[in-house]
Amino acid sequence: xxxxxxxxxxxxxxxxxxxxxxxxxxxxxxxxxxxxxxxxxxxxxxxxxxxxxxxxxxxxxxxxxxxxxxxxxxxxxxxxxxxxxxxxxxxxxxxxxxxxxxxxxxxxxxxxxxxxxxxxxxxxxxxxxxxxxxxxxxxxxxxxxxxxxxxxxxxxxxxxxxxxxxxxxxxxxxxxxxxxxxxxxxxxxxxxxxxxxxxxxxxxxxxxxxxxxxxxxxxxxxxxxxxxxxxxxxxxxxxxxxxxxxxxxxxxxxxxxxxxxxxxxxxxxxxxxxxxxxxxxxxxxxxxxxxxxxxxxxxxxxxxxxxxxxxxxxxxxxxxxxxxxxxxxxxxxxxxxxxxxxxxxxxxxxxxxxxxxxxxxxxxxxxxxxxxxxxxxxxxxxxxxxxxxxxxxxxxxxxxxxxxxxxxxxxxxxxxxxxxxxxxxxxxxxxxxxxxxxxxxxxxxxxxxxxxxxxxxxxxxxxxxxxxxxxxxxxxxxxxxxxxxxxxxxxxxxxxxxxxxxxxxxxxxxxxxxxxxxxxxxxxxxxxxxxxxxxxxxxxxxxxxxxxxxxxxxxxxxxxxxxxxxxxxxxxxxxxxxxxxxxxxxxxxxxxxxxxxxxxxxxxxxxxxxxxxxx
Numbered sequence: 001x002x003x004x005x006x007x008x009x010x011x012x013x014x015x016x017x018x019x020x021x022x023x024x025x026x027x028x029x030x031x032x033x034x035x036x037x038x039x040x041x042x043x044x045x046x047x048x049x050x051x052x053x054x055x056x057x058x059x060x061x062x063x064x065x066x067x068x069x070x071x072x073x074x075x076x077x078x079x080x081x082x083x084x085x086x087x088x089x090x091x092x093x094x095x096x097x098x099x100x101x102x103x104x105x106x107x108x109x110x111x112x113x114x115x116x117x118x119x120x121x122x123x124x125x126x127x128x129x130x131x132x133x134x135x136x137x138x139x140x141x142x143x144x145x146x147x148x149x150x151x152x153x154x155x156x157x158x159x160x161x162x163x164x165x166x167x168x169x170x171x172x173x174x175x176x177x178x179x180x181x182x183x184x185x186x187x188x189x190x191x192x193x194x195x196x197x198x199x200x201x202x203x204x205x206x207x208x209x210x211x212x213x214x215x216x217x218x219x220x221x222x223x224x225x226x227x228x229x230x231x232x233x234x235x236x237x238x239x240x241x242x243x244x245x246x247x248x249x250x251x252x253x254x255x256x257x258x259x260x261x262x263x264x265x266x267x268x269x270x271x272x273x274x275x276x277x278x279x280x281x282x283x284x285x286x287x288x289x290x291x292x293x294x295x296x297x298x299x300x301x302x303x304x305x306x307x308x309x310x311x312x313x314x315x316x317x318x319x320x321x322x323x324x325x326x327x328x329x330x331x332x333x334x335x336x337x338x339x340x341x342x343x344x345x346x347x348x349x350x351x352x353x354x355x356x357x358x359x360x361x362x363x364x365x366x367x368x369x370x371x372x373x374x375x376x377x378x379x380x381x382x383x384x385x386x387x388x389x390x391x392x393x394x395x396x397x398x399x400x401x402x403x404x405x406x407x408x409x410x411x412x413x414x415x416x417x418x419x420x421x422x423x424x425x426x427x428x429x430x431x432x433x434x435x436x437x438x439x440x441x442x443x444x445x446x447x448x449x450x451x452x453x454x455x456x457x458x459x460x461x462x463x464x465x466x467x468x469x470x471x472x473x474x475x476x477x478x479x480x481x482x483x484x485x486x487x488x489x490x491x492x493x494x495x496x497x498x499x500x501x502x503x504x505x506x507x508x509x510x511x512x513x514x515x516x517x518x519x520x521x522x523x524x525x526x527x528x529x530x531x532x533x534x535x536x537x538x539x540x541x542x543x544x545x546x547x548x549x550x551x552x553x554x555x556x557x558x559x560x561x562x563x564x565x566x567x568x569x570x571x572x573x574x575x576x577x578x579x580x581x582x583x584x585x586x587x588x589x590x591x592x593x594x595x596x597x598x599x600x601x602x603x604x605x606x607x608x609x610x611x612x613x614x615x
Contacts, residue, residue, distance in 0.1 A: 023116060049547035482497040591612075
């Protein structure tokens, strides 16, 4: 046996233990960044309690097929997240903020582990580990992993499909299971998008594998559709033309080109599994379910039809800015990553590069065509982007990537970060010593945002000042270490310092800054006060539900028409705008209860409490 063969056998023998260590490190990171302290932050936006009240309904009413928001409102997405929340509640024996957020945090960890597994099976465990750590430390991913929202549930499904595509070349059975299992998971999380994205990726990869001519044909079709969009063609027409082109390409390529993906087996299984729930939900929800979830949320939201108020409407360029901010801090290294992927990827890593770039292009291109756009819609491409950064970091560690310019840019950025960290350390250290700098700077800024929590935010940050000062001091030291190691081109130490700095900042935000902001903007205290003052009197609300108020009131707050008589002794809590919109004659029959009002907080509207004058 030659020396090369001996080295190859030794490397394979050491891969298993190395992957196990990597996996344990990923699990520890998930626990530290995403799981620990989940229940310490009250819901403080309208998005999280909107999903939480559906979990409450599932647990309290037993509506497992189609849980309702607040026991009244049809949900706009399938119930997989609510099912997971119900399982978490049953396992922990409680139904609180931490329990409802737990599925997102655990799914974040599963997605990172799947990425590590898939890349390791391609013989690149170090790349897989770096990709997983990049994924866990990006801003938008971390925010979704610690939120009671359905986005991370979709992201796990699409990550499973992406991992399945990576595994097909080495572990076909596992690859097919992940590819189509991910489609089912993603569809039960957020609808047909869980099928559409992996299917489009299969199509593009098929063109790539068929040769340059087919790639050029596909690119020409995509460019034509882009021109149609730019020319103002109706979105529905663009979608129909795209579907016809896809069917034509599939027919031209032939069945043999798709044999690797076993579509004749996978898609029927996906269709049966998904149709089973949709059939039961349509039976339970009737025409309202069909109109809300199938027509409005899927076709209307993507196509932007005139009959559907999709919300979040932005131009094609919106997603570029959303991506730059969401993938921070790693977007700072995007130029170096792009140069490396274009020139210096090792031959054994090129299939990983191809799969990652195709996946990114498909996800970004698809949502660029959608009428509705949010930064979190790009979450499915974060694992592929993490893989791209992982390929680059692996080359940096092996000293096969350009280093001189990188060293200069990294050390300069680290010095700037150290300056910012040092300034924050000084502010919070002085606040700890009794100098009221936060009252001078923070309270006016918070008041300018239009909320009522400026004083509360200042007080909460002041209580956290010692811990914030300590973490800022640590972050400053890590930034200076990064500057030193980068300038000396000691890249293993520099990469370790970089990850430590990022984790330090994330912990600062998650454990100190965000809890302080949540206290200032949560409905928790106000809703509890209203319930205490109301005593045995029933609470009701109008058609526009304040989900934070509903959640902290115990859920299932009855919805009434204020033009009709209220239930006996009831107190109605409604948005101030809705109160002002009532006819004067109707308002004359009620009196305001100022002591029960809820102020404007974050993106939650100001609420007023009313009762009939006769009572």
